[in-house]
Amino acid sequence: MTGSNTSFVAECFWIGVGEDDLRGLDERAEKSVADVSTSGEPVRYLGSVLMRSDEVVLCFFEGPAAGVRRAAELAQIPFERILETAGSPWASLHEKRDARGQ
Secondary structure, three states: OOOOOOEEEEEEEOOOOOHHHHHHHHHHHHHHHHHHHHOOOOOEEEEEEEEHHHOEEEEEEEOOHHHHHHHHHHOOOOOOEEEEEOOOOHHHHHHHHHHOOO
8 A cells, every 4th residue: 555655757758858858848747736636645756867868757746646647647747657756765875874974
């Protein structure tokens, strides 16, 4: 069962995608999560990553599965699928290592 703080990635195989496309996608996603959140489903857009050589874009969200899907559809993100994710706390691990002088 997914909670409101669940993380998701919308996976897009996007032929011919470029940085301008990505900027437009990010702007649409920001607007769509605001619209979805206003209607009662708290969704956050965390940004995107473009893997140029593969023409793949990953768009990162937090929120309930239905809200994330709705936000991605409203933003016209050309996703193939939306997947629940889990992450490693790599940033905090780096901070701990730096604090120990490693």
